[in-house]
Amino acid sequence: MVSTRAVPNLAFRRLRGSRSAGEFAAAIRRAAREIGEHVACDARYIGRVESGEIRCPNYAYERVFLHMFPGASLVDLGFSARESVRGRGARTGATTAVPLSPALHSDIDEESDVLRRVFMTSGTTTVAAASLGLGGPSAAAGPTAVPAQRRVGEAEVSAVEKAVRQIRLLDDRHGADGLYRRASQPLRAAYALLDAGTASRRSTADRLHSGAGELAISVGWLAHDSGRFDDARSHYAEALATARLAGDAALEAHAFCNASFLARDTGRAREAVRAAEAGQRVAAPLGSPRLLALLALREAGGRAWLGDRTGCERAIGRARTAFERGECAGDPEWMTFFREAELEMLEAQCWSALGDWPRAARHARAATRLQDPHFTRNLALYRAQLTGDLARAGAADQAATAGHQVLDLLDRVQSSRIRGMLESAVRVLRPRGGAEVVAFLERYEELPSGPEPVPSAG
Known part of the structure; x- marks a missing residue:
């Protein structure tokens, strides 16, 4: 078996010299701007390079x-040659390839390589099942471990699929803030299963x-x-690479859908449009x-964010x-x-981005009327959108009323996005x-402090 142990990049460390990782990251960002590039380099990235986690x-x-x-x-900079770390070609004849935006494409190149090595395990593989500590009566039992095996069967695949459903259900009810770290465990397990062996059937492998x-x-x-x-971008890139x-x-259409959403939320409106268009091309034959x-x-x-x-x-x-x-x-x-x-709701966000606040408020109000109360997180989200649109439309008292309704739900919903919209x-x-x-x-001022709110994009 070939070792996947990271080898420290001493050459890159020497280039940093006496500068701190943060100072070196800032120098890299400045150099990027000089040539019209944009890289989200920080001390964590420098650490990943120097530790050898990023081979190329x-x-x-x-x-x-x-x-x-x-x-x-x-x-010369201590990296491996690109061809030595790119060994996974897409299966031919499966789907027509859709061009990626450059930013998405480069993320897939890096993250699909790094994340697969991170997800490698030995000895045992933790199966993503209902007892993974994500919530529910069986959470206290802790994760279920099974011996790593050369063949993956129905039980393992069903466990991964069950973890997906459970995470979505808990997010609908409670929001993301309290779930993210715990949800990373079944994700590592799922990719460990992919790397650990061969599925018993082609249909099992596809699932x-x-x-x-x-x-x-x-x-x-x-x-x-x-x-x-940054974490979200990595996960979406890995999903796109897997697809x-x-x-x-x-799966590819779903990954493009979320990548477009993230690009819009992080101020990359043109990339949001390109990813959405790519998703539509992939989805056209799917019959949905x-x-x-x-x-x-x-x-x-x-x-809308482009002003178009x-x-x-x-x-x-x-x-x-x-x-x-x-x-x-x-x-x-x-x-x-x-x-x-x-x-x-999504139409309300469009009109909001275009500055048509009364029209945005009408659609946001319709969203709150139509929403199933069981989707607690979305109900809070829609009311937060309505609060902002009414405030900007000059309907301050109505905005305050809607804001009270958001606060009524925040003891059950933990979402930095919603808190950011309310702020x-x-x-x-x-x-x-x-x-x-x-x-x-x-x-509002009496709200307990939570994670740093996500800046509102709507």
Whole structure:
């Protein structure tokens, strides 16, 4: 067996010299700006390189490093040659490849290599089952461990699929903040199963790849919703790489959908549009109008942030036309959240981004009326959107009323995204008078401090 033990990159460490990891990261970011690149380099990334966890940088980092150290090669900088760490080609004949945006493509190159090595285990593999400590009456029992085996069967694949459903259920009820770290355990287990051996049947192998990819997206969403954007980007990239390796168009469309959402939330509107368009091309043969509707709305969101009102309206129109075709057997299981309430919410976010606050508020109010009360997190999310839209539309008292309704749910929902949206609305309401507004602001100030809120994108 070939060892996967990381070898420290001493050459790169010597290049840092007496600078701290943070200072060196800042120098790398400055060098990137000099050549028009954007890299999210921080001390953690420097540590990963120096420890040998990153054997070869992605293409954006490569350009920056070669700009900083003219005449040097990647090998001179202590990295492995790119061809030595890229051994996994996509299965041919499975799906038509859709071009990735450069940023997404480079993330997949790096993260699919790094994460697979991280997920390798020896001795035992922790199976993602209901007792993984994610909640419920069996949580106290702790994780279930089974011997690593050369063949993966129905029990292991079912456990991965069950973990996906459980994470989604708990997120619907409680939000992401308290779940992310614990949900990483079944994700590691799922990829350990992929690496540990061969499935007993082709159908089992396909389900395992799909399950692991969906789990990566679910954990990525928990990172996304709790403000851990770099982690979310890595998980979505891993899901996209898994989809490409397995030839799974449905998983690929899902990964593009979430990647588009993340790009919009992190200010990369053009990338959001490109990812959504790529997702629509992949999803077109899958026979799910609802999936196409959601991807069109992701495109609309990106176009709204670009200020492209005409393009946004066209994408919304396509989304509504597809949505009205109704549910069908081809709809993915993960889309159970995408009902009329979510359609209204996503349209509200588009008008909000375009600065049409009254129109945004009308759609946000419709979303709160239509939402199933069992989806507690989304109910809080929609009301937070409504609070912000009403505040910006000048309806301060109505905004305060909606804000009270959000606060009523925050003892059950832990979501940095929702807290960020509420904080944004509060900033708008502070200069306003009125007893309703004052009462809401006083109650808001009594909120226990939580994680750093995610900046609102809506």
